[in-house]
Amino acid sequence: MNKDNFKVYSVSISGKLSWQLHALNNEGNEGNQSLTRRYYIIQKGMNEPEYVNGISGDMLKHIQAEHLHRISLEMDLPVSEGGKRFNPDRIGYDLDNELPIFTDKAADLSAKTAQVLQRCAISDLEGFMVTEKKGQTLKRESVIEFGAIVGLPTLVKTQSYFHAKYGVDNPTPYNVQVSSGLYATVAHLEAFRIGYNPHSFDYAIAPTQRKQRLDALLKSVLYTYLQPNGAKRNTHLPHPDFFEGVITVSTRRCPAPMVSPLEESYSRQIESLANTLNSLNGDGTVQLFPFETMAEFAQQIQVLIERSQPWESDDAEAIE
Numbered sequence: 517m518n519k520d521n522f523k524v525y526s527v528s529i530s531g532k533l534s535w536q537l538h539a540l541n542n543e544g545n546e547g548n549q550s551l552t553r554r555y556y557i558i559q560k561g562m563n564e565p566e567y568v569n570g571i572s573g574d575m576l577k578h579i580q581a582e583h584l585h586r587i588s589l590e591m592d593l594p595v596s597e598g599g600k601r602f603n604p605d606r607i608g609y610d611l612d613n614e615l616p617i618f619t620d621k622a623a624d625l626s627a628k629t630a631q632v633l634q635r636c637a638i639s640d641l642e643g644f645m646v647t648e649k650k651g652q653t654l655k656r657e658s659v660i661e662f663g664a665i666v667g668l669p670t671l672v673k674t675q676s677y678f679h680a681k682y683g684v685d686n687p688t689p690y691n692v693q694v695s696s697g698l699y700a701t702v703a704h705l706e707a708f709r710i711g712y713n714p715h716s717f718d719y720a721i722a723p724t725q726r727k728q729r730l731d732a733l734l735k736s737v738l739y740t741y742l743q744p745n746g747a748k749r750n751t752h753l754p755h756p757d758f759f760e761g762v763i764t765v766s767t768r769r770c771p772a773p774m775v776s777p778l779e780e781s782y783s784r785q786i787e788s789l790a791n792t793l794n795s796l797n798g799d800g801t802v803q804l805f806p807f808e809t810m811a812e813f814a815q816q817i818q819v820l821i822e823r824s825q826p827w828e829s830d831d832a833e834a835i836e
Contacts, residue, residue, distance in 0.1 A: 522767050522803065523827040524730065527705040527820070528774035530782055531761020531813075533665065533741070536696040538754035540746030541571040552674055552693045555666055559778060569667040569674050569695050571746070576662040576703075579745045581642050584736035588637050591732055596636035607632050607639045607654075608646035625652055626715035632656075633711055633720040637729050640711060640721075659709050660733060663702040666778065672697030694752055700777035701741075701761075705733060708827040719828060726826040734824075738817040741810070756810060762786050763805040763816050767827065770797050 541553040553572060556565040585602050588595050596617075598609025610617050617635065618628055632654060633640045643658030674695040680687040710729050711721040719726065744754060762783055764772040773789035775782040783806070790802040805816040 519823070521823045521825055522765070522800070524707040524820070524824040525766045525768060525770065525827040526707060526772040527734075527766075528764045528772040529701070529703040529737070529761060530764075530774050530777055530786060531701050531759060531807075532668070532777045533699045533701050533761075534697070534756065534758035535699065535744070536755035536757055537694050537752060538696070538744075538746075539692065539694050539748040539752040540575065540744055540754060541569070541695070542693070542746075542748065552695060555664060557666060557669070557778065559669070566669045568669055569672045569697065571665040571699070573662040573664045575746060576665065576701075576740060576744075577642075577658075577660070579743075580660065580662070580736050580740040581638070582745060583739035583743070584638060584641060584732060587732045587735055587739075591728060593637040593728060593732060594635055595638055599636050599638040605646065606642075607636050607644055611646055611648060624715075625654065626713060628652065629654055629656065629715050630713050630720040633713060637732065641729060641733050656714065657709075659706050660737070661704045661706075663776075665699045665701045667695075668698045668700060668778065672699065692748070692752075698758070702774055702776055703737065704772070704774060705737070707733075707824070708829075710826050723826070723828070726828070730824065730826045731821050734817055734821050738814055741813065759810040759813055760808045761806070761813070763807070763813075763820070764790065765803045765805065765820065765824070766793075766801060767803065768797055768801045769829075770801055773802060 542551065553570055554567055555570040556567055558565045596607045596610045597615055598606045601609065603609040607617065618631055632644065641659045643656055645653065645655035647653045672695060674693050676691045676693050678689065679692045680689050707730055711719045711726045713720045741759065761777065764774065764786060766772040770793055773786050773793065775785045779785065787804065790804055793802045794800065805819065807813040807816050
């Protein structure tokens with residue numbers, strides 16, 4: 517692989533992730549018993565659905581947004597007042613509090629969307645949907661997407677153990693569920709949409725700003741896997757001991773291939789897909805960045821930050 521810079525249309529991550537002794541996925545409590553999240557999956561050769569431990573994509577997206585918030589402030593990216601407060605409505609918080617968001621020239625949907633993209637990097641990357649008082653509804657899909665983290669059948673175990681919460685009065689007994697195992701994870705980033713206004717079919721921010729936001733987004737993904745925030749981390753901080761997979765990058769109008777690690781041959785299939793897409797669309801259309809450890813994953817993210825530029829085109833993108 518050469519070391520030239522390249523334009524990034526989309527990025528996909530497919531990997532197997534091992535977390536030991538964690539309780540990130542608690543759904544709540546029933547009596548004195550904590551409940552862990554589970555999913556049904558159906559794979560080829562199964563006679564019936566398998567019930568496996570998992571962590572929702574909502575959890576991963578929230579963790580990533582939390583890291584992006586800190587990174588955006590550190591990099592001094594433009595962030596709305598709601599974004600600075602990590603308010604879930606972000607730009608909607610500004611509108612609700614009648615903060616100056618739109619100029620007098622921003623009369624139509626296109627102009628207002630452009631100003632949201634210019635004023636708030638977090639809204640740009642994470643998506644938004646807000647409704648003005650007696651006005652229009654502004655929305656844009658997230659640039660980043662996470663799938664649920666799903667336990668590989670037979671390779672994840674949840675154990676329940678007795679615990680007591682001591683206080684001034686009588687101790688409160690309850691059962692805690694803690695999980696260990698190997699999980700499949702997938703994620704997708706549409707780099708070409710950073711700063712893109714779907715109503716005017718152009719970019720609302722300069723190329724240098726788009727590059728800054730791409731770097732912040734990639735860094736937030738790295739931090740998400742390095743520090744998976746969630747339930748009971750004060751006493752059940754996860755033991756991350758394994759992460760392998762493939763980052764794929766497409767440099768033309770072509771999806772970066774992704775295959776779930778629930779399929780044992782996922783890495784070979786991704787390599788084969790990359791070869792096919794390169795044959796169809798030209799050499800270098802898809803580039804692969806494999807990793808076998810968390811440290812190598814971080815190194816590959818660093819390579820992307822150093823060498824990637826956000827893809828752009830003057831032609832319309834059908835994305836909404």
